[in-house]
Amino acid sequence: MTGYGRSQGSFGAKTIAVEVRALNSKITDLKLRLPGDYKEREVELRKIVTDHAERGKIDLIVEVHNADGAAIVSLNEALFRGYHRELSRLSQELGIRQDDMLTALLRIPNVVASASGELDVAEWEAVCKVLTTALNQLKVFRKQEGVVLEADLRMRVTNILILLAEVSPFESDRFVRMRERLRNNFEEALGKDSFDQNRFEQEVLYYLEKMDMSEEKLRLEQHCNYFLDQMTHKQEAVGRTLNFITQEIGREINTLGAKAYDADIQRVVVQMKDELEKIKEQLANVL
Numbered sequence: 001m002t003g004y005g006r007s008q009g010s011f012g013a014k015t016i017a018v019e020v021r022a023l024n025s026k027i028t029d030l031k032l033r034l035p036g037d038y039k040e041r042e043v044e045l046r047k048i049v050t051d052h053a054e055r056g057k058i059d060l061i062v063e064v065h066n067a068d069g070a071a072i073v074s075l076n077e078a079l080f081r082g083y084h085r086e087l088s089r090l091s092q093e094l095g096i097r098q099d100d101m102l103t104a105l106l107r108i109p110n111v112v113a114s115a116s117g118e119l120d121v122a123e124w125e126a127v128c129k130v131l132t133t134a135l136n137q138l139k140v141f142r143k144q145e146g147v148v149l150e151a152d153l154r155m156r157v158t159n160i161l162i163l164l165a166e167v168s169p170f171e172s173d174r175f176v177r178m179r180e181r182l183r184n185n186f187e188e189a190l191g192k193d194s195f196d197q198n199r200f201e202q203e204v205l206y207y208l209e210k211m212d213m214s215e216e217k218l219r220l221e222q223h224c225n226y227f228l229d230q231m232t233h234k235q236e237a238v239g240r241t242l243n244f245i246t247q248e249i250g251r252e253i254n255t256l257g258a259k260a261y262d263a264d265i266q267r268v269v270v271q272m273k274d275e276l277e278k279i280k281e282q283l284a285n286v287l
Contacts, residue, residue, distance in 0.1 A: 002022060002023055002024060002056075002141075002142070002145060002285065003020075003021075003022040003053075003056075003138040003139070003141040003142040003145070004019075004020070004021055004022070004137070004138065004141055005019070005020040005133075005134040005135055005136070005137030005138035005139075005140075005141065006018065006019045006020070006134055006137065007130045007131070007133035007134035007137065008130065009126055009129060009130040009133075010126075011122070011123050011126040011127075012123075013066060014064050014065065014066065014123075015064070015065045015066070016062070016063075016064055016126060016127055016130050017062070017063045017064075017065070017130070018060070018061070018062050018063075018127075018130045018131045018133075018134040019059075019060070019061040019063075019134065020049070020053070020058065020059070020060055020061075020134045020135060020137075020138050021058070021059045022053055022056040022057065022058045022059075022138060022142070023056060023057040023058075024056060024057070024284050024285055025055065025056050025057040026055070027055060028050055028053075028054070028055045028056065028058070029056070029057040029058065030046055030049055030050060030058045030060065031058070031059050031060070032045060032046070032060045032062075033059075033060070033061045033062070034060075034062050035062065035063070035064050037064070037119050038062060038119060038127065040119060041119060041124060041127075045060070045062075045131070048128065048131060048132070048135070049131075049135065052132075052135040052136075052138070052139065053135060053138060054237055054287055055237075055287065056287070060131075062127065062131075079108075080105060083105055083108055084101070084105060087101060087104075087105070088101075142287070145285070146286070149282055149285055149286060150231055152278075152282055153227075153231065153242075153279060153282055153283075153286075154228060154231065156275045156276075156278055156279045156282075157224050157227050157228055157275075157279065158228075159275045160220075160224055160249070160253075160272050160275050160276065161221065161224050161225075163268050163271050163272050163275070164217060164220055164221060164224075164272070166268050167213070167217065167256070167265055167268055168217075170262055170264045170265050170268075171213070171265075173262075174211070174260075174261055174262040174265070175208065175211070177262075178207055178208075178211065178261065182203055182207065210259065211259055211261055212259070213255075213256055213259050213260075216252050216255045216256050216259070217256070219248075219252050220249060220252035220253065220256070223245055223248045223249045223252065224249060226245055227242060227245045227246070227249070230242060230245065237287040238286070238287070239283060239286035239287045242283055242286060243283055246276065246279055246280060246283060249276060250273075250276055253269060253272045253273060253276060256269050256272075257269040257270075257273075
C-alpha cells in the first residue's frame with residue numbers, strides 16, 4: 001500500500017502542485033494540507049482520494065504558487081497589529097528585549113494565511129485534474145510494488161505446498177513406531193501372559209485416528225491453491241481475502257503440528273510456520 005504521486009498544473013497566473021503519499025494501514029487514514037481557498041472543497045477532495053487510493057495512511061498536500069514560484073499568502077494585519085501592540089506593552093513592562101519579535105509574530109497561527117476568497121469553478125476543475133494525475137501516479141507506484149509482492153507471496157505459498165509433500169514419507173514410519181511403543185507399554189504393564197490382543201488393537205485404532213492427517217493435508221492444499229488463484233484475479237483489492245485465507249492456512253498447519261507425533265514432521269511444520277509468518281508480513285503491504 002505504500003506509494004507516491006506528484007503532479008503540477010497551472011491555472012491563470014497560479015501554479016497548482018499536488019503531492020500524495022501512502023503508507024500501510026488497515027484503515028483509511030487521510031490527512032489533508034490545503035490552501036485556505038480549498039477548505040470548502042475538503043469533503044469532495046476526501047472522496048476523490050479515498051475512491052482512488054482505497055485504504056492506507058494517506059497524506060495529501062495541495063500547494064498554490066504565483067507564476068514566480070512564491071506562495072500565495074496574505075497577512076492578517078488586524079491580528080498582527082493586535083499581537084504586536086500587546087507584546088510590545090508586555091515587553092516594556094517586564095523589561096524584555098524585543099529582538100526577533102517580527103519572526104515570533106509571523107509564527108503565530110493565522111497571522112500569515114493563504115489568500116482567502118471564493119474558489120472559482122474553473123480553478124476547482126484544474127485542481128481535480130492535477131489531483132487525478134497525482135493519484136494515477138500513486139496507483140502506478142503501487143502496482144510496481146505489487147508485482148514484486150506477488151512474486152514473493154507465490155514463492156512462499158508454493159514453498160508450503162512443497163513442504164506439505166515432504167510430510168507423507170514420514171507418516172507410515174510413525175505408525176509403525178507408535179504400534180511398537182504401545183505393544184511395549186502393554187507388555188510392561190500387564191506382562192506377556194496377560195496381554196489382550198483385542199484391547200491392544202482398539203488402542204491402536206484410537207491412536208491411528210488421532211494421528212490421521214489426511215483431512216488437514218487436503219484442506220491445507222486447497223487453501224494454498226485458493227490463495228494462488230485469488231492472486232490471478234484482476235480485482236483492485238484482494239488483501240482482506242488473502243488475509244482470511246492465510247488464517248485458514250495457519251489453522252491447518254497448527255493441527256498438523258498437534259497430530260505430528262514425529263520429530264521430522266514437526267521440523268517440516270516449523271518450516272511451514274516460518275513461511276506463513278513471512279506471508280503475513282507481506283500481506284500488510286497489500287490492498
